Amino acid sequence: MGNLKNIAVAFLVSLPSIFFYLSFLHHHEKPQQQQTATSQLWSWCYHHPLLLANLLFFANVDVLFWLVGILQSNNWLIDLYWTVIPVMLVHYYATHPMAKADAVRSMVAIVLTWVWSIRLTHNYFRREKWEWGAREDWRFNEMRKEYGKHWWWISFFAVYLSQQVFLIGICLPMYAIHSSDTPWGTWDIIAAIACITGIIMAYFADTQLHDFVNRNATLKELGAPLVPNLDKGLWRYSRHPNYFAEQLWWWGLFLFAWNVGQGWMCIGPLVNSLCLAYVTVLVERRMLKQEYRSEAYTQYQKTTSVWIPWFKRDIPGTKQKSI
Structure with a gap:
């Protein structure tokens, strides 16, 4: 029953923004009539697409999700919608009446955002x-x-x-893509390759981590000793290949904005990278607090790159217990 309730909540909470935006598009398609308070609102929505995105986010996510979180004593919704909001934003920017874009760049950005979202949503539920x-x-x-x-x-x-x-910051390139009809170019190809590489790498990193966690869960049920550290696959070359891959996706998306002359939008992925660097510190502190893996993880830190996959450093006289 609780699962069904949360499914209903997850589908209902985004409806206010969706209905409001559809109402705006419907009004915009109709012939202009006399100026009323409502038509002035639609006019403002037309001339301020980025501000409208922020206001909808504030009202529908910041306020509504917060109230749901208080009622449920659980802030799970934002984790799920982290994978969904970028898809909603890219379609919002693409369909806004003021949008203009190179058709190929727009299509590639939309398709890649969907692929990224499906992969991350699948990993969340898994x-x-x-x-x-x-x-x-x-x-x-x-x-x-x-x-x-x-x-x-x-x-x-x-x-x-x-x-x-x-989220609004790292999704700014989606706005840039649909605010310029600059022809598809070399930087767009590089951007697409970076995004695809990030998505593929993230899938394998998360799958390897998922298998490792499940294997340890089985060992725990059997009363067998747990394996302290994942040191195979991509995790052999990076302590956080999933984080690196996620950043590769967002920086790849930024390159689309770079190609249309919006280099200042690097602030989005930069802030996100700094935040993830802090999260990395928290995660590693948490790993070291767990007695059964503390020693192995300390050695892992000494031999393995933090984010960027690289060859291991050899430390004489040390051995890692891995799986």
């Missing part, structure tokens, strides 16, 4: 054992414990408003 809202991100859970009774209002800023900065 990790959650195909349950909706069973748990929230462990970082949110730790903050909930840290802030106690104040978490209900702090979560608005820490979980939701911050996500607006990250």
Whole structure:
């Protein structure tokens, strides 16, 4: 019953933004009539596509998702919608009446965003054992414990408003792509290759991690010793190949914006990379707190690159226990 309730919540929460935007498009297609308060609103929506995206995000995600999170004492929705919002944004920018774009670049960006989203959504549900809202991100859970009774209002800023900065920022290239009809060029080819490489690498990294976690879960059920560290496949060359691949996707998307003269949009992936660097520190501290893997992970840190896949460093007299 709880799973069905969360499925319903997940599908219903985005409807206010969708209906509002469809109403705007419907009005825009009709002949202009006398100026009313409503028509002035539609006129504002027409002339300010980026501001409208931010306002819809604030009202529908920051406020509504926050209220749902308070009612459920669980902020799971934002994790699921992290994989969905970029798809909604790329279609919003592509269909907005002021949009103009090179047809090939627009099509490639939309298709790649869908492929990225499907892969990440699949990984999310696979990790959650195909349950909706069973748990929230462990970082949110730790903050909930840290802030106690104040978490209900702090979560608005820490979980939701911050996500607006990250998501709108890293999706800015989607706006650039649909604000310029600059012909498809060499940088677009490089951008597409980077995005595809990031998606493929992320799939294999997450699959290898998923298999490792499941294998340890089986060992735990059997009462056998757990394997302390994943050191095979992409994880042999990087401690966080999934993070590297995700950044490769976003920086590849930025190259599309670079090609249409919007280099300043690097601020989006840059902020996201800095945030992920901090998350990397938190994850590694968490790994070292677990007694059964602390020693092995310490050695892993000494021999293996943090993000960018690279050959291992040899340290005489050390051996890693791996799987």
